[in-house]
Amino acid sequence: MIWLSWRQQRLETLIIAALLAALAAAFVPAGIHVADLFAQQHLARCVDRQNEACSFAIGNFANRAGFLRSLVEGGWLNLIPGLIGVALAAPLLLDLENRTIRLAWTQSVTRRRWIATKGIVALGTVLAAGAAFSLLFTWYQRPFDRIWGHWDEFGFEGIVPLGYVLFGLGLALAVGVLLRRSAAALVVSFGAYVAARLFVQSWLRQRLVAPLSATWGLHASGPNVSHAWVITEGPSDRAGHLFSGSSNVVQSCARPGPNGAKGLDPACMSRHGAGFTHILYQPASRFWEIQGLEFALFGGVAVILIAFAAWRVLRTD
Amino acid sequence: MSAALETHGLGRRYGSHWALQGCTLEIPRGSVTALVGPNGAGKTTLLRLAVGLTRPSAGSVRVLGLDPHAEAAEALPRVGFLAQEHPLFGSFTVAEMLRVGRELNPSWDDEAARARIAELDLPLKKKVRSLSGGQRAQVALTLALAKRPELLLLDEPVASLDPLARREFMQSVLEAVAERELTVLLSSHILADLERVCDHLVILAAGRTQLAGAIDEIVASHRLLTGPRDEAEDVARLHEVVRASHVERQTTLLVRANGHVYDARWTVHELDLEEIVLGYLGQDAARRREAVSA
Structure with missing residues (x-):
């Protein structure tokens, strides 16, 4: 029975394995390169400290991180866990x-x-693939994360990729048992996966735990947010109400700064009662808490979807 | 010992349409039964109910004394089933299909399965999807036989095959029956496919059982009577009239006789099985016409 389950999903498993192998072939050398670069530039000393030398070294590091960096920062890799989950649903739907x-x-x-049996073999496969994905990128990201914190590539690291692959699998199975046409189901569920991920990433994730906020005046200094996830930051009044870039105050206090960039005149801002900075953020210490919540969210929905699909299939004539 | 297949008022509804309704029959063990009826008569539904692929909407079904759904774990190993489209995994080789059978059936007879495949000259390494229809049917039959079922259900097994493959397939079924104690129920809308191998017959039409019994008894009891029209009612009192047709003052009756028909006023003809079956199916068609015009 286990052999049959494996044999039926062999093609899909090999495709996913090849995809992960290709990613590893690209990102293992890149990861070694950025780790070496991190060591060469003595960036370890800059992790908790900021000065001009460090800024220069960090900038240098970012510039030389390689073209693969743009692939990571572009977010395209977020599609991979969904692809893994949806692909492994295909043999069951066919x-x-x-x-x-x-x-x-x-x-x-x-x-x-x-x-x-089919379910356990498929689940085992997507979890293994998800874990391989997460391990590869958690490792690759290490030098970047030590400088900027873990938040930027939240979806590639830790346990959330496991939630995503389960969600992709569950979504494709549930859509598949409803549509009864595999090709259509795979396309629809992959689209739904992307939509769900975008919604969580851009709206829900920052609200999973109520973010912290701080407001401080011109001559005070705010909290250390060097490794934190800064959700919003900008000029505000004493109560922490932000002024948007298009507000009259900001427009009238804008001054041409160095390099042609526009800056805000602090004295002008003060005069208008806007001499404060307000920030909304998730501190670095909450990384695992939010990882756990997002994993539970995607994993929980996946369990419901998979149970629904199994129930429908059990009742099929 | 319980019957191989026993149904009571068995029905299955899809939406508002009854694919099978009020079906009561008993298939004795050791018989080879032809399940005959026009397309859409409920043959496939009956077989699927028997193997537990479908649940009844009404009535009950028992195979080898077991409920095929509630007692699937006990019933499944003892029932072989071959669906009409001979489903196999297209990307698997013949050898891999045999492995599927071995992995999924504790009573699997690997030696017999391999011997059959060798005897039929089927290439073990070839993918199933590249086989001919006849070869696929034989692989599917091998799978159904090698699990050593007590009851073998075949749904339109030869409908998609060419005449030569049909003959070979039926020969295989006959050989399997000769080799060991095996009850077979096989459906077809063409009687000629089945007549040679079957000893029992069930006629299903419009979702109901029209006739069920041993073929020799059926042939022995059915007669075609031709006689005066005004005395048809007397015949109906004694014998079961299956079908009546009238021409002026003369009536032709297909009857299932209770004992012998002795009546000087009626000419009595014997019928072969095909004529009897056509009589029942024609009756069904006539009823449907009545239903439409009424």
Whole structure:
């Protein structure tokens, strides 16, 4: 039974393995390169300290990190966990669509056992692939994270990729048992995966735990947010109400700064009662808490979707 | 000992349409039964209910004394099933299909399966999807037989095959029956496919059982009577009239006789099985016409 489950998803598993191998072939050398660079530039001393020499070294490091960096920062890799989950749903859906499921169900194993075995093998595969993905990028990101904190590439690190692959699998299975057409189901569920990820990333994630805020005046200094996730930051009044870039105050206090960039005149801002800075942020210490919550969110929805698909399949004629 | 297959008022509804309704029949063990009826008569539904792929909407079904759904774990190993489209995993080789059978069936007879495949000259390393329809049917039958079922259900097994492959397939079924105690129920909308191998017959039409019994008894009891029209009612009192047609003052009756028909006023013809089946199916068509015009 385990052999059959494996054999039926062999093609998809090999495709995913090849994809991960290609990523590893690109990012392992790149990871070694950035780790060497980090050591060469003595950046370890800059992790908790900021000065001109460090700024220069960090800038140098960022410039020489390699072209793969743009792939990471572009967010395209966020598609990979979804691809893994959706791909491993394909053999199960094809079995339903081609009615070969009837062949399996008229041998000597019961439907429950069949579904359980298929499910466990598929889950094991996506989790292993998700873990490989997360390990590769958690390792690759280490020098960047030591400088800027873990938040930038939140979705590649820690345990959330496991939640994403489960979600991709569950979504494709649930859509598949409803649509009964595999190709359409895979396309629809991958689109839904992307939409769900974008929604969580741009709106929900920062609200999973109420963010911290701080407001401080011209001559005071704010909290250390060098490794924190800064959600919003800008000029504000004493109460912490932000002034947007298009507000009259900001418009009238804008002065041409060095290098042609515009800066705000502090004295002008003060006169208008806007001499404060307000910040909304998640501190570095909350990284694992928010990872846990987002993993639980995607994993929990995945469990519901998978259970729904199994229930529908059990009741299929 | 319980019957191989026993149904009571068995029905299955899809939406508002009854694919099978009020089906009551008993297939004795050791029989080879033809399940005959026009397309859409409920043959596939009946077989799928018997193997537990579908749950009844009404009535009950038992295979080898077991509920095929609630007692699937006990019933499944003892029932072989071959669906009409002969489902196999297209990307698997023949050898891998045999492995599927071995992995999924504790009672799997690997030696017999390999011997069959060798005897049929089927290439073990070839992918299933590159086989001919006849070869695929034989692989599917091998799978169904090698699990050593007590009851073998075949749904339109030869419908998609050419005449030569049909003959070979039916020969394989006959050999399997000769080798060991095996009850077979096989469906077709063409009687000629089945007549040679079957000893029992079930006629299913419009979702209901029209006739069920041993073929020799069926042939022995059915007669075609031709006689005066005004005395048809007397016949109906004694015998079961399956179908009546009238021409002026003369009536032709297909009857299932209770005992012998002795009546000087009626000419009695014997019928072969095909004529009897056509009589029942024609009756069904006539009823449907009545239903439409009424």
